[in-house]
Amino acid sequence: MNRQRVAGATAAPRFEAEALAIAAIGPIDFTLAAGDCLGLAAPSGAGKTRLLRAMADLDAHAGSCRLDGHPAEVFSAPDWRRRVMFLPAESAWWFDTPRPHIRPDRLAARLAALDLDTRLLDQPIERISSGQRQRLALIRLLSYNPDVLLLDEPTANLDGPNIERVEALIDEYRQQNDACCIWVGHDRGQLERVATQHLVLDAAGKPTDTPCS
Ligand SMILES: Nc1ncnc2c1ncn2[C@@H]1O[C@H](COP(=O)(O)OP(=O)(O)OP(=O)(O)O)[C@@H](O)[C@H]1O
Numbered sequence: 450m451n452r453q454r455v456a457g458a459t460a461a462p463r464f465e466a467e468a469l470a471i472a473a474i475g476p477i478d479f480t481l482a483a484g485d486c487l488g489l490a491a492p493s494g495a496g497k498t499r500l501l502r503a504m505a506d507l508d509a510h511a512g513s514c515r516l517d518g519h520p521a522e523v524f525s526a527p528d529w530r531r532r533v534m535f536l537p538a539e540s541a542w543w544f545d546t547p548r549p550h551i552r553p554d555r556l557a558a559r560l561a562a563l564d565l566d567t568r569l570l571d572q573p574i575e576r577i578s579s580g581q582r583q584r585l586a587l588i589r590l591l592s593y594n595p596d597v598l599l600l601d602e603p604t605a606n607l608d609g610p611n612i613e614r615v616e617a618l619i620d621e622y623r624q625q626n627d628a629c630c631i632w633v634g635h636d637r638g639q640l641e642r643v644a645t646q647h648l649v650l651d652a653a654g655k656p657t658d659t660p661c662s
Contacts, residue, residue, distance in 0.1 A: 474650075483628070501599040505534070506529050603619070604636075
């Protein structure tokens with residue numbers, strides 16, 4: 450599924466982190482080229498979500514992130530967060546139904562790709578299942594055309610066929626948009642399928658070479 454690079458080819462950095470740390474979590478460093486996906490694994494409570502929030506500049510942190518060579522500081526906060534977009538494990542919704550949250554471009558195709566009925570767009574949020582909400586939140590995120598997807602356990606509520614659909618949609622988006630992603634997950638098999646690079650943290654949030662159990 451992953452895009453293969455030509456051996457010996459060097460790709461320009463698209464999204465980078467240098468000495469990124471929040472509280473005692475990290476520091477971490479990585480460099481991703483267009484189309485790359487970093488699989489981020491760690492025991493529960495190690496700090497994966499907090500690092501994603503630091504990358505999106507949602508919480509105060511140490512170290513820096515760069516997009517296409519430009520540090521986060523040169524972007525306005527809303528512009529950075531639109532380009533480097535965080536998908537929380539549990540989605541938040543502020544209108545009564547999904548439709549007003551989602552830009553219409555490619556909406557029908559993405560709903561079909563994730564096996565979602567268009568009528569869900571006009572259903573009250575509380576009547577939509579957690580797995581349906583998770584897929585709708587991904588479609589909402591993609592509708593804003595981010596350059597970097599910060600995905601916090603994006604298939605946690607899904608069954609096997611829907612996990613495959615989500616993996617395929619994200620892979621297609623990365624390839625068509627030269628986007629990068631950071632994929633937080635606990636399923637090592639999945640991370641091996643979707644990621645082009647891997648970062649494993651120990652229970653204290655420090656990078657390690659030891660595989661996460
Ligand atoms: N805003 C915050 N301020 C201080 N500590 C926090 C904050 N948010 C979370 N924590 C704590 O930081 C630690 C890391 O939390 P985080 O949610 O990043 O873990 P995680 O690796 O994503 O866990 P899981 O795999 O269970 O989702 C936890 O001990 C959590 O209680």
